[in-house]
Amino acid sequence: MSDERIDPLQEEGTQCVVVLQVLRDDHTSRWSRRQLELELYDVDPQAIGVALDRLREQGVVHVEGEQVWASACALHLDALGFIGI
Numbered sequence: 819m820s821d822e823r824i825d826p827l828q829e830e831g832t833q834c835v836v837v838l839q840v841l842r843d844d845h846t847s848r849w850s851r852r853q854l855e856l857e858l859y860d861v862d863p864q865a866i867g868v869a870l871d872r873l874r875e876q877g878v879v880h881v882e883g884e885q886v887w888a889s890a891c892a893l894h895l896d897a898l899g900f901i902g903i
Contacts, residue, residue, distance in 0.1 A: 829865065829868055829869060829872065832858075832861055832865045832866060832868070832869040833869040833872060833873055833878075835858055835861065836854065836858070836866060836869045836870060836873060836879070836886075837873065837878060837879070837888070837892065837901065838901075839854055839857055839858065840854075840879055840886060840887060840888045840892075841888050841892065841893070841896045841901060847887050847888070848885050848886065848887045849885070849886045849887065850884050850885060850886070851866070851867075851870070851884050851886060852884070854866055854870075854886065870886060877889055877891060878891070878892050879892065
């Protein structure tokens, strides 16, 4: 990853849109990083990578290789209505 710093507001916003993507009910539970980049075409791929790292560190998503999916906790919070549009 580059030494270039992502703006904190951009990082926070990117985390939000990544979480909303991985919780979508019209897609399989697992996303590839490439699918996320294609879906979030107007977001810098580096910002997506930083957001995924932070979300993984906090236990919001699981990342295995190129695959990304929501944690059980994120899914439960979504089912309770805490996450959504």
